[in-house]
Amino acid sequence: MAWLVLVVLTAAVAAAAGIALTWPSGPRSAQDPTEAGAVEFVTARVVTSGWQTCEGTVEDVAPDGTVPTEVRCLRVTAEVGQDGDEARTVDVYATAGLGPGDVPAGTRVVLERYPAADGQAEVWAWGDFARGVPLAAFAAVFALLTVAVAGVRGLRALLGLVLAFGVLGGYLLPAVVAGEDALVVALCASTAIVVTVLYLAHGVSSRTTTALVGTLAGLVLVTGLGVAGAALAHLQPVTSEDTFQLSRLLGDDGVDVLRAVYLCGVVLAGLGVLNDVTITQASAVWELRAADPRAGVRQLFTRGMRIGRDHIASTVYTIAFAYAGASLPVLLLLEVYSQPLARTLTSGAFAEEIVRTLAGAIGLVLAIPLTTAIAAVVASGTAHADVAAGRGHAH
Missing domain, CATH: 2.40.50 (OB fold (Dihydrolipoamide Acetyltransferase, E2P))
Incomplete structure (x- = not known):
C-alpha cells in the first residue's frame, strides 16, 4: 500500500538527513589525554x-x-x-x-x-x-552454518549484519564521542540499519515493508518509554567504574552525555528485539493468507495474534534470562552480601537494566498487535498468486 511506502521513505529520508547533520567532524578532546591513548x-x-x-x-x-x-x-x-x-x-x-x-x-x-x-x-x-584466532574461528563457523541452513537469504543477512556494525563503528560511536546528541544519533543509526538490513535480508515486498513499519513504530515506543522511565526513576548514569572513567574522559559535560548514551543503549537494545518479532509476525500473516485465500482482515488478525501471543511469551522469557545470565556474577555478589531484594532491584545499576528491559518488552508487546493488524490489512488486499509466491505486492 502507498501509505506504507510513504512512511518508510519519510523515515529513511529523515535518518539520512540526521546522519548528515550529526556526522562527526572531529574527535572530542579528552579531559586527560594521557589517560585516553x-x-x-x-x-x-x-x-x-x-x-x-x-x-x-x-x-x-x-x-x-x-x-x-x-x-x-x-x-x-x-x-x-x-x-x-x-x-x-x-x-x-x-x-x-x-x-x-x-x-x-x-x-x-x-x-x-x-x-x-x-x-x-x-x-x-x-x-x-x-x-x-579462536573468536575468528567461531565467527567463521557461525557464518558457514548460517549460509548452509538459510542459503542465499542467510548470506544476505550476514551482509546486513556487517553493514549494521559498520554503521555503529563508522558513525554512531564516533558521533557520540564527538559530542553529538546520543539519542538523535541512535535513532538515525537504528533507522538506517533496520531499513537496510530488512530489505537486504528479506527482499523488497509489502511483507517486508509491513514488518519495517511495525519495527519503526516499536522503536518510537521504546524511545519514549526509555526517556520517561529514566526521568521517573531518577537514573544516574555513573554507576560503575567504566562509566565513571568515560565521564572523566568526556569532559565537563560527561555526565549529561552519559545520560544520552544510556538512552542510546535503550534504543539499540530495543531494535534487536523488535526486528525479530515484527518480521516473524508479518511472515506468519502472509503464510496464513496463502493457506486460506478467503480469510479476511479479522480472521487473519485473530489467527496471527494466536502466534503473536506465543511469541510474546517466549521473547519476554528470552529478555529476562539473557539479562540474568549476563549479570549472574553481580547477582551472586549481592546474594553473598545478603542485601534485601527490594533494595537490590532499586539500586542504580539494576534500575538501569530494569528500565532498559521493560522499555524493550513493552515496545515489543505493543509492536506485535500493531504489525499483525497492518499485515492483515495488506495481505488481505494482495493477490493470492503473489502471496503464494512470497512476493507480497499489493494491488
Whole structure:
C-alpha cells in the first residue's frame, strides 16, 4: 500500500538527513589525554611463567583484615617484537586469579606498553589473552552454518549484519564521542540499519515493508518509554567504574552525555528485539493468507495474534534470562552480601537494566498487535498468486 511506502521513505529520508547533520567532524578532546591513548597494545608470545613472591598491597587484604607483607604472584616472561625490531623478552605480572597452567609457554597474549616519558623508562604490563584466532574461528563457523541452513537469504543477512556494525563503528560511536546528541544519533543509526538490513535480508515486498513499519513504530515506543522511565526513576548514569572513567574522559559535560548514551543503549537494545518479532509476525500473516485465500482482515488478525501471543511469551522469557545470565556474577555478589531484594532491584545499576528491559518488552508487546493488524490489512488486499509466491505486492 502507498501509505506504507510513504512512511518508510519519510523515515529513511529523515535518518539520512540526521546522519548528515550529526556526522562527526572531529574527535572530542579528552579531559586527560594521557589517560585516553598513551598506552600501546602489543601481541606477544609467552616464554615461561611461574610463581614469585611479591610485596603485599592494600588490595591483598586477608580475611582477618590485615594486609600481608608478601603475596604470591604470577610472573610471565613474554617475547615481543615491534616495528621491525629484533625479538626481545619482557617480564610482567599477570592479573590475579591466573596460574602457570593458565599461561603455558607458547600462549599468545596482549601486553600494555607505556612509552618512556619525562626521563622515565618504558613500562610493560599485563593486558589480556590474544583471542583473535579462536573468536575468528567461531565467527567463521557461525557464518558457514548460517549460509548452509538459510542459503542465499542467510548470506544476505550476514551482509546486513556487517553493514549494521559498520554503521555503529563508522558513525554512531564516533558521533557520540564527538559530542553529538546520543539519542538523535541512535535513532538515525537504528533507522538506517533496520531499513537496510530488512530489505537486504528479506527482499523488497509489502511483507517486508509491513514488518519495517511495525519495527519503526516499536522503536518510537521504546524511545519514549526509555526517556520517561529514566526521568521517573531518577537514573544516574555513573554507576560503575567504566562509566565513571568515560565521564572523566568526556569532559565537563560527561555526565549529561552519559545520560544520552544510556538512552542510546535503550534504543539499540530495543531494535534487536523488535526486528525479530515484527518480521516473524508479518511472515506468519502472509503464510496464513496463502493457506486460506478467503480469510479476511479479522480472521487473519485473530489467527496471527494466536502466534503473536506465543511469541510474546517466549521473547519476554528470552529478555529476562539473557539479562540474568549476563549479570549472574553481580547477582551472586549481592546474594553473598545478603542485601534485601527490594533494595537490590532499586539500586542504580539494576534500575538501569530494569528500565532498559521493560522499555524493550513493552515496545515489543505493543509492536506485535500493531504489525499483525497492518499485515492483515495488506495481505488481505494482495493477490493470492503473489502471496503464494512470497512476493507480497499489493494491488
